[in-house]
Amino acid sequence: MAAHVVAKKTYFTVFATLIGLTALTTYVATIDLGPLNIVVALLIAMCKASLVVLFFMHLRWSSRLMHVVGVAALFWLAILLALTLSDYRTRPWTPAGKPWGTSNIQFNR
Amino acid sequence: MSEVRSAALAEQFEDLDQQHEASSLGMWVFLATEIMFFGGLFAGYSVYRGLYFPGFDAGSALLNVKVGALNTALLLCSSLTMALGVRAATLGKRRELATFLVLTILLGLTFVGIKLGVEWHHDYLEHLAPGINFAYEGPNARAVELFFVFYFFMTGVHALHMVVGVSILAVLLWMTFRGRFGPERYNPVEMAGLYWHFVDIIWIFLYPLLYLIGAHH
The missing domain is CATH 1.10.287 (Helix Hairpins)
Structure with a gap:
């Protein structure tokens, strides 16, 4: 072969x-x-x-099929890293929430 | 396609090329799942390194770069012998294949021996094992501990893959001695080679992320 x-x-x-x-x-x-x-x-x-x-x-020297699998693997890894890091890296951009029970919203008037 | 079916051809396949393609596809898909497995660890590492950079820097500085570099060289050597072994198998050179399999196994075992026997042992004696005896004094001690959690887990899972790889190669060596491989029958050797090289690639990334980020101190 x-x-x-x-x-x-x-x-x-x-x-x-x-x-x-x-x-x-x-x-x-x-x-x-x-x-x-x-x-x-x-x-x-x-x-x-x-x-x-x-x-x-x-x-x-491998066939196209193996190239596709290789690229797909890297693409999934890119999704994993990009979505995880974009979440953690942007968390400081939003103001921290107030502790539980100190909300301004009054439920029982 | 020739009229005479090769003895190396399983009955569900048309010809040896198709059989080889099927084996390769299965192995590459498996390796893609392995990338996701290690990818989770790398993502976790990246998040915590971003949050606690000074601690990861200080933790990395406690590792011995020389030992890490030596292990990297050993693993690259083993990848070379593995590639040469696969080449010998493709050409039907059984004696050469057996020699390269033995060399690869020995290099792999040396790597694991240094990793567990020298490095981990040293880290344990230095009280750097989180959950067992971690007693680092200094700034960012908790972040340094977190670094060592990642260090032990990532190198541990990698070493486990090495042990699995060595076991597979040992089986292949036994099969080689039994005369199970020939010029048309070498798929198992090639697929084991793919796995071995993959484990090498994981280390190629672990080495800078664990050993080198604190090496400028």
């Missing part, structure tokens, strides 16, 4: 790049970039994850 056999050299190159990126992210983390530290670290992590998915997991 038509299995895609990748040259060993490709795997070694990908592996060397992954180790290099690990060294890079470890080094960059020692420099204080303020809020940019986490951004850089996550960008490098995404690069590493993409390399693993595309080459080690063969997604690069």
Whole structure:
């Protein structure tokens, strides 16, 4: 059957790049970039994850169907993160409610 | 399609390509559910890191970056040996497959050994285990404790996945010795490889989120 056999050299190159990126992210983390530290670290992590998915997991040579599943998985993850964080991050925007029992509304006049 | 059905072909499939496609689809869908499983933990982590940033920063600074980096390298190595193992299986090279499976298992076990035996043990002795002996003194102590809840839970669930992965590879090794794989019969090895690489990817994100965010101190 038509299995895609990748040259060993490709795997070694990908592996060397992954180790290099690990060294890079470890080094960059020692420099204080303020809020940019986490951004850089996550960008490098995404690069590493993409390399693993595309080459080690063969997604690069897989059929369209696997690409759809992969993209769908990321899309669901994006929904999970976006909706959860948009809730928590916007809570301070609205004024805090008054404690129970101190409402201005009088029910029993 | 050839007239002679391959012995590696299950009867419900038309040909080996279709069988391979079905296995791959099943595995990728499973991995999508795994992304949602770990995604919940990552979302929880993000929310609490946003709320208690100084405590997470201080908690991360208590972890040993060198050990984390070493473990990252070990896991990347194991992904390389796994990829080479799958390649050997595709080519029907059984001896090479067995060698790479053994290497992958050893690297995986070393990772778990360092994680649990060295790091967790050290954290326990440092009184950093929430709910057991947590006794951190300093500002934001409660937030540091929360960081360590996430640290132990996320690395724990990840280590559990590693143990499952090693067990699967051990079964594959036994099957390799029994002569169960060949040039047309390697789907189980490839699917186990997908799972192994996925667990590697989870660690690729855990490493910066747990070890590196406090490394600038």
